[in-house]
């Protein structure tokens with residue numbers, strides 16, 4: 001898939017924003033799955049309760065697997081000029097985001113299928129780590145946009161590049 005040199009590929013951009021949308025669905029639907037999880041040992045994993053959360057969660061896993069594949073294939077556009085430490089924090093936090101997006105749904109699946117409480121607890125803890133990392137990530141995007149004015153946000157925006 002072609003990409004202009006200063007932007008992520010269109011597939012990477014689509015998956016980035018689709019993941020945000022599906023994450024919101026999995027957050028909004030977590031009450032039902034929590035209620036279902038209390039009884040999963042009795043009902044078995046095939047009950048419909050909490051299905052939206054589980055489907056959204058598995059979708060996050062699938063999207064992230066494709067995304068990691070695209071990242072390995074297309075890489076990232078060269079970063080705008082910034083201090084070395086900032087680049088390091090950005091790269092570490094992007095890596096952490098990918099890792100959490102893979103680990104959270106896998107732990108959710110393990111918790112659900114095996115009715116395993118400890119996996120559910122780790123699922124929840126990692127979710128809060130994701131929430132914090134995403135908050136920092138959004139803060140960084142805003143900082144680049146409004147304080148550094150380096151056009152970083154445009155790299156992840158679908159609008160075609162003006163020629």
Ligand code: HEM
Pocket residue numbers: 023026027030033034035037038053054056057058060061101104105106107108109110111112120121123124127
């Ligand atoms: C990235 C995707 C996912 C996100 C962001 C997510 C997020 C959450 C959140 C925020 C909670 C509530 C935690 C709490 O406050 O107690 C939760 C609970 C739960 N999730 Fe997920 N989840 C995801 C994927 C999945 C998947 C794929 C499954 C299973 C197929 C799953 C199964 C569960 C279960 C069983 C609970 C209840 C755990 C409990 O009550 O202790 N989740 N999830």
Ligand code: HEM
Pocket residue numbers: 016019020023071076079090094095097098101134137138141152153154155156
């Ligand atoms: C309003 C919300 C968000 C904004 C404004 C935003 C903005 C951005 C921007 C501008 C980039 C490009 C950074 C660069 O060029 O180095 C980026 C990359 C990235 N974003 Fe977001 N993002 C948001 C939400 C999220 C969420 C919810 C996640 C995941 C949970 C996420 C995960 C990532 C990852 C993993 C990358 C690195 C892409 C790569 O290099 O492969 N973002 N984001």
